[in-house]
Amino acid sequence: MSHAQLIEMARNNLKWAKTGTIEQADAIFKVPAEHYYDEGRWRREMDLVFKRLPLMLATSAEIPNPGDYKAMQAVDTPVLISRGEDSQIRAFINMCRHRGSQIMAAGTGNTKRFTCPYHAWSYDQKGALTGVYSERDFGAVDRSCNSLVELPAAERAGLIWVQINPNASLGIDAFLSGYDAMLDNFGFANWHFFESRTLKGPNWKVAYDGYLDLYHLPILHKDTFGADYPNQALYYAWGPHQRVSSPDPSFAKYDDVSEAGNAHLMTGVWTIFPHVSIASFDGGGRGVMISQLFPGETPLESYTVQNYLMEKPPPDEETAQNAHEQFKFLEYVVKEEDYATGLRQQKALLTGHMPYVQFGRNEGGGQCFHRWVDRLLETDDQALPALFQNGAPSGAAANGAKA
Ligand code: FES
Ligand SMILES: [Fe+2]
DSSP states (O other): OOOOOOOHHHHHHHHHHHTTOOOOOOOOEEEEGGGGGGGHHHHHHIIIIOOOOOOOEEEGGGGGGGTEEEEEETEEEEEEEEEEETOEEEEESSSTTOOOOOOSSSEEEEEEEOOOOTTTTTTTOOOOEOTTTTTTHHHOOGGGOOOOOOEEEEEETTTTEEEEEETTTTTTTHTTTTHHHHHHGGGGGGGGEEEEEEEESHHHHHHGGGGGGOTHHHHIIIIIIIITTTTOOOEEETTTTEEEEEOOGGGGGGGSGGGGHHHHHHEEEEETTTTTEEEEETTTOOOOOOOOEEESSSOOOOOEEEEEESOOOOOSSSHHHHHHHHHHHHIIIIIIIIIIHHHHHHHHTTOOSSSSEEEOTTTTHHHHHHHHHHHHOOOOOHHHHHHTOSSTTTTOOOOOOOO
């Protein structure tokens, strides 16, 4: 089914390439400029978007083996993701039940036990308290009510989603809206985790807008991607998640589009709402950069974890070096072009002398993204599952054919 959808999108991309035009959004869309910097608005986004929705926090390739774990900060919550001996993924708040110390330092590793560095209480891979240091002196501790606080987690398409609210009302599959079946066409479960790094950036939406926008490519990135890069985008939506791809004349080389290979069918940017983008590259062999964008401590800060995954581990030093060069190039593009521009844009917006920014009829993806954020801020916990059942908020149609 999902493969058939890929073919359908490829046919659509070829169709629009032949016309030289794109399907446009209904109208130019205005977003109040203060949505990018107002403190109260930003806090509501943290509470009602980031702390309610599943967040794609890890790739399976980072922690492929039983006993592997990843500890990290997600928005305001220290998270510990663990792959048990049963290969199942579980997630916890990285917080000891004794006095709340963070148990594992940020990073990945492999262990049978999570031992707290403060007084050595220990937990197994399922989060159960297994050891209390000097319990005879401390007093008896009821194991049954001192497990780590578990968070909803799911592994789909070689990616791991976690909700940083243990009482979340929205299920992860409802949130994914079938998009995981599309992402599964990459086959990330069997890919190789190559490298990662972290970059600082502007307000999370200033930064994220750029991932949904091909309009800027031949302009802002003229010296890197080149001035001939296509600036037109077709958008496909599954719930709030969107694929951004260009009209593509190169599908015309096949007698039938269904003959196209997987890498060709998966081109473009696959975004995962509200903060992830997946883009394909081929330096050193087929690879993707998976960017996870996190809000920082204030509305004016964000940081992005750029992860580079490769379909196959580089077979030799030269190929690894090529992949490394490709990834370094992407760091330059994002840091020196996208985020440097975003930081200057945010400074200008902060003057307060412009009431709104605009998303054109060719920027339907950005329109759809901002409408989803708005709608989430208006939706209470009880109504959240229905919002995802109903697909895109009304009027939020992206400008491409719907998948
Ligand atoms: S806080 Fe973890 S053992 Fe004391
Ligand atoms: Fe860009």
